[in-house]
Amino acid sequence: MNxxxxxxxxxAETALIDAFSDRLSLLPGDGTVMLKRDDxxxxxKSGLPTRRIESWHYTDLRRLLNAxxxxxxxxxxxxxxxxxxxxxxxxxxxxxxxxxxxxxxGVIVQRLSEKLxxxxxxxxxxxxxxxxxxxALNTAFVADGYFVDIADGAELDKPVELQNLQAGGQxxxxxxxxxxxxxxxxxxxxxxxxxxxxxxxxxQLLLDEGADVTWLIVQEQPDTATHLAQFKAHLGKNSxxxxxxxxxxxxxVRQEIVVKTTGEGADFTLRGINLLAGDTHTDVTMVxxxxxxxxxxxxxxxxxxxxxxxxxxxxxxxxxQYAQKTNAKMACNTLLLSDDGEFSTKPELEIFxxxxxxxxxxxxxxxxxxxxxxxxxxxxxxKSARGLLVKAFxxxxxxxxxxxxxxxxxxxxxxxxxATHG
Amino acid sequence: xxxxxxxxxxxxxxxxxxxxxxxQTEIAMDKAPKGLxxxxxxxxxxxxxxPSWMLEWRLEAYxxxxxxxxxxxxxxxxxxxxxxxxxxxxxxxxxxGPTSLSDVDPELLRVYEKLGIPLKEQEILAGxxxxxxxxxxxxxxNVYKSGRVAVDAVFDSVSVVTTFKKELAQAGVIFCxxxxxxxxxxxxxxxxxxSVVPTSDNFYATLNSAVFTDxxxxxxxxxxxxxxxxxxxxxxxxxxxxxxxxxLIIAEEGAYVSYLEGCTAPQRDENQLHAAVxxxxxxxxxxxxxxxxxxxxxxxxxGKGGIYNFVTKRGDCxxxxxxxxxxxxxxxSAITWKYPSCILRGDDSSGEFYSIAVSNGYQQVxxxxxxxxxxxxxxxxxxxxxxxxxxxxxxxxxxVSAHRKATNARNFTNCDSxxxxxxxxxxxxxxxxxxxxxxxxxxxATTSKISxxxxxxxxxxxxxxxEAIALIVNGFVKDVIQQLPMEFAxxxxxxxxxxxxxxxx
Numbered sequence: 001m002n003x004x005x006x007x008x009x010x011x012a013e014t015a016l017i018d019a020f021s022d023r024l025s026l027l028p029g030d031g032t033v034m035l036k037r038d039d040x041x042x043x044x045k046s047g048l049p050t051r052r053i054e055s056w057h058y059t060d061l062r063r064l065l066n067a068x069x070x071x072x073x074x075x076x077x078x079x080x081x082x083x084x085x086x087x088x089x090x091x092x093x094x095x096x097x098x099x100x101x102x103x104x105x106g107v108i109v110q111r112l113s114e115k116l117x118x119x120x121x122x123x124x125x126x127x128x129x130x131x132x133x134x135x136a137l138n139t140a141f142v143a144d145g146y147f148v149d150i151a152d153g154a155e156l157d158k159p160v161e162l163q164n165l166q167a168g169g170q171x172x173x174x175x176x177x178x179x180x181x182x183x184x185x186x187x188x189x190x191x192x193x194x195x196x197x198x199x200x201x202x203x204q205l206l207l208d209e210g211a212d213v214t215w216l217i218v219q220e221q222p223d224t225a226t227h228l229a230q231f232k233a234h235l236g237k238n239s240x241x242x243x244x245x246x247x248x249x250x251x252x253v254r255q256e257i258v259v260k261t262t263g264e265g266a267d268f269t270l271r272g273i274n275l276l277a278g279d280t281h282t283d284v285t286m287v288x289x290x291x292x293x294x295x296x297x298x299x300x301x302x303x304x305x306x307x308x309x310x311x312x313x314x315x316x317x318x319x320x321q322y323a324q325k326t327n328a329k330m331a332c333n334t335l336l337l338s339d340d341g342e343f344s345t346k347p348e349l350e351i352f353x354x355x356x357x358x359x360x361x362x363x364x365x366x367x368x369x370x371x372x373x374x375x376x377x378x379x380x381x382x383k384s385a386r387g388l389l390v391k392a393f394x395x396x397x398x399x400x401x402x403x404x405x406x407x408x409x410x411x412x413x414x415x416x417x418x419a420t421h422g
Numbered sequence: 423x424x425x426x427x428x429x430x431x432x433x434x435x436x437x438x439x440x441x442x443x444x445x446q447t448e449i450a451m452d453k454a455p456k457g458l459x460x461x462x463x464x465x466x467x468x469x470x471x472x473p474s475w476m477l478e479w480r481l482e483a484y485x486x487x488x489x490x491x492x493x494x495x496x497x498x499x500x501x502x503x504x505x506x507x508x509x510x511x512x513x514x515x516x517x518x519g520p521t522s523l524s525d526v527d528p529e530l531l532r533v534y535e536k537l538g539i540p541l542k543e544q545e546i547l548a549g550x551x552x553x554x555x556x557x558x559x560x561x562x563x564n565v566y567k568s569g570r571v572a573v574d575a576v577f578d579s580v581s582v583v584t585t586f587k588k589e590l591a592q593a594g595v596i597f598c599x600x601x602x603x604x605x606x607x608x609x610x611x612x613x614x615x616x617s618v619v620p621t622s623d624n625f626y627a628t629l630n631s632a633v634f635t636d637x638x639x640x641x642x643x644x645x646x647x648x649x650x651x652x653x654x655x656x657x658x659x660x661x662x663x664x665x666x667x668x669x670l671i672i673a674e675e676g677a678y679v680s681y682l683e684g685c686t687a688p689q690r691d692e693n694q695l696h697a698a699v700x701x702x703x704x705x706x707x708x709x710x711x712x713x714x715x716x717x718x719x720x721x722x723x724x725g726k727g728g729i730y731n732f733v734t735k736r737g738d739c740x741x742x743x744x745x746x747x748x749x750x751x752x753x754x755s756a757i758t759w760k761y762p763s764c765i766l767r768g769d770d771s772s773g774e775f776y777s778i779a780v781s782n783g784y785q786q787v788x789x790x791x792x793x794x795x796x797x798x799x800x801x802x803x804x805x806x807x808x809x810x811x812x813x814x815x816x817x818x819x820x821x822v823s824a825h826r827k828a829t830n831a832r833n834f835t836n837c838d839s840x841x842x843x844x845x846x847x848x849x850x851x852x853x854x855x856x857x858x859x860x861x862x863x864x865x866x867a868t869t870s871k872i873s874x875x876x877x878x879x880x881x882x883x884x885x886x887x888x889e890a891i892a893l894i895v896n897g898f899v900k901d902v903i904q905q906l907p908m909e910f911a912x913x914x915x916x917x918x919x920x921x922x923x924x925x926x927x
Contacts, residue, residue, distance in 0.1 A: 054495060057853075324844075336858070336861065337859060338859055339858060341859065343856050344853070344856070346851065346853050347850075347852060348851045349848075350847065350849045351839070351847060351848045351849065352844070352847045354841035354844050354846075360865075361864075361867070362854055362864075363865070364854060364863040366861075
């Protein structure tokens, strides 16, 4: 332990550094953006995070990322049907946004490549901390995505679906969304494809006063893909964010959620489902900052682990000194269904204010035998009974979302997963 | 909800500027030169009259230690420790060997008197000089029957006296200083020393392996229930001296032992280093109960001085159906870095950890436990209560893990913290790692422990609200206090009344 070593660069680190010099001339950006890219690649040159870095304790990226595919200009991904019928689709195909942006009332949609070229997106490109490897990777390579600005008071009647679709190679995408005061929207972030790709995707969301947003992340990468994603949000005064995350695929997945309440009365809800099968390593890491008084948050994460899958949930709630009257609750429940699977969880609380209500709970267990017995005593065979119980365990989280169309859409995704992995 | 007034008052009573044990004693000391090198280790080893294998063991640890860095992951901040600016050996001059109490410097005895080691113990301590075994036996028939405690008193680097040795020997129990054990029972020491905390374990354990000067050794043979509580009292006195003690407790098949540890140090402006290692080994059906009341000097109200307490404590439930239980009450030290752990290796073994940590002034506590489930049907239980006041930081850091073959591993963890004032911080960092589908882990950190239902139940029996709350809280904290042996209950009593109302995660 703690022995001094001079780390040698791994093939993946070398591949990333080489790819950067190859790609540099093709990357959009003004002077500021390019400087930020240089800083970001320097961070990668100093090495990918290992388990010694506390926030990467259970996902040793340096060890796990053992191959980085080359950029594949020939890869062609096709837009897919949205999960909720009638949604407005904003596709990013293999890292490139559509030249034809749809027209939505009260919404400005721009290609992110334009915002990079004129440098107006530059401030958002800074990593949020020294251990922000995903932010650095994305800032170095990001070439496209979308910028969406929802006007004050606008109420979108249809969901907006941002599709990030890959067909192999590398894609680095960023989605930046601002929701104006009092505006209301449902945004779906689809992450899928069919190649052995390396995907980095950063979504950044800014909620103005009283904005109300439901954001769904549906990640269904093939079991060959590496998916490194980050969701960052700032919650203004009296704003409300319901974030739903579903991970149901990928070989190496890390989904970071970085949320900060910046206005009093902000309310954050996180509901997550991790369906882990095969050899996947899936890590959901949340850092939540209660930075002002009178804000609330609840997080519920449900995990199902089968096969040789490894799952991780890290959740840290920071309650700042002035954030009195914070109300924060976090729960992480895991069903470990196979002897070869594993799950690690670290629900942290960092509290500096004395008048708050904070709690967390975490459980790891197998299916309750008395529940199983109850069903089997009623003539249901063991396999179906188990299936019912597992599905009920995760579906409970989905049912809490009070939009019928969304609940139905997500249950379809859930059924799809159980059909192949149940 | 903020903490209630009663709680604030009680915590105030044990605030850093109320430290009672801060006196220092002028005693002629025999010291090694400052600094750490292979020569110093040879000096310590020679002073202790150790066999060559022990010296080799120390040197190997030292050579490893120089390649290590201090761990940085804990939530404690302090200026870099200059390990070359410390004395690694200091012993009261007048002690030729800890054989009988008559050899002990009366000044030293006064120190222990002043520290308030239980009075009846003092009588017995005093009795050592003139007593033979029969008198003890007589005593054992009356009031002392259950209340007797054998004490190993460690003063800076050496053990000055161990009481009740003869009677314990009759039962087959070996209780002596570790230096004596190395000389008298090398086969046992060789077999078990470093088998739970290897020399390569961590920075401070490695340092301790190289330079440890004394500590206690307990061996309870097969089938023996140790006839009395064993206890070690650690006292740091010398300036700029590090205390590095090593404790090794072995309970053979079916044995039982309860062991208590207490610590104090004088009030000084400089920080002092304490890096101990405790190893517990429980074979089949054995049970070890280890209790600590840690009351090292915590520094003054401005955060000046105090003990840096970097301790590695680990128990190995090596045998089937063995049990190890840690209980700690932590009120002292400027910095506490301490994670008493259990390795649940034997099938059906169990581990327990009960802790109350109170931090005040500028104290920093980073403490918790590790429960490593390796055997089948193992269970563990963690109850931790942290109370932070003043400018202190109080962190619970715990790990529970079930390995592949640990079928039916069971854990329950409950940790609560309470903040008094808005300048302190409370942190909870639990790690849970399950690699077996039959593992069942539960972790909870709840806010208010007093449910309306409970309160209503008590109140509708005619008990006023305040008393009802006190009743419920007492019952609640007793979870931990009950685990403490009688002798420590007095110190712990001060903490009993602390309400956890208004606590956060």
